[in-house]
Amino acid sequence: MRFPSPDTAYPLTLPDGTVHAGTVFLSAVIDHPRISVGDYSYASTHTSPDDWAARLAPYLYDASAEKLIIGKFCQIADSVMFITASANHRHDGFSSFPFMIFTGAFEGAPSMPPPGPDTIVGNDVWIGQGARIMPGAVIGNGVIIGAGAVVSGHVPDYAIVAGNPARVVRMRCDSETIRALCKIAWWDWDIETIVANEAAIVGNELPALQAAASMR
16 A cells, blocks of 8 residues: 555554544644644644644644644654743743733843743654643754653654653663764655665664665
């Protein structure tokens, strides 16, 4: 069977021939000026929302200064939320109260926080159920984020993180293998080559993956 196109909204077909409405390729269902999603990254939920952008990043507005950038082949479980920088209050003074949202005077208001950083997710990242990704988090390639984790800061390539605050539990591979995998960057191959080399990609035999890369 042919792998679905990345512009397929509902790529998961059930045994009875119907599509699973709670699983979507995000690039096909999100049209938001501050969100960028790579091909084949998907999200799954038990209750499909009308607005996937609002479900995943409810504090990211059209006029926000920051962006949410998600790479290719990411896997996002139910109830994951990206808490982007526009959710912030000032917290460098005596009060964090956001007076400006009740007066409507945002521009130049003393309680208006400065623009925050982008939130960036690499390629082939698995984000477990109920995880919270905090403003400005930078998540490397191949990362696995445990269910319910609260993630901030920089997460290195191929780390497994869990907890609140999230900490590195272990690395998935040694440093030499991680460098090799990031150089191979299988997520940038055409989908036919990826599917043909599925065993090498999901397996743990680096020579097989390197051989596949050399044939391109």
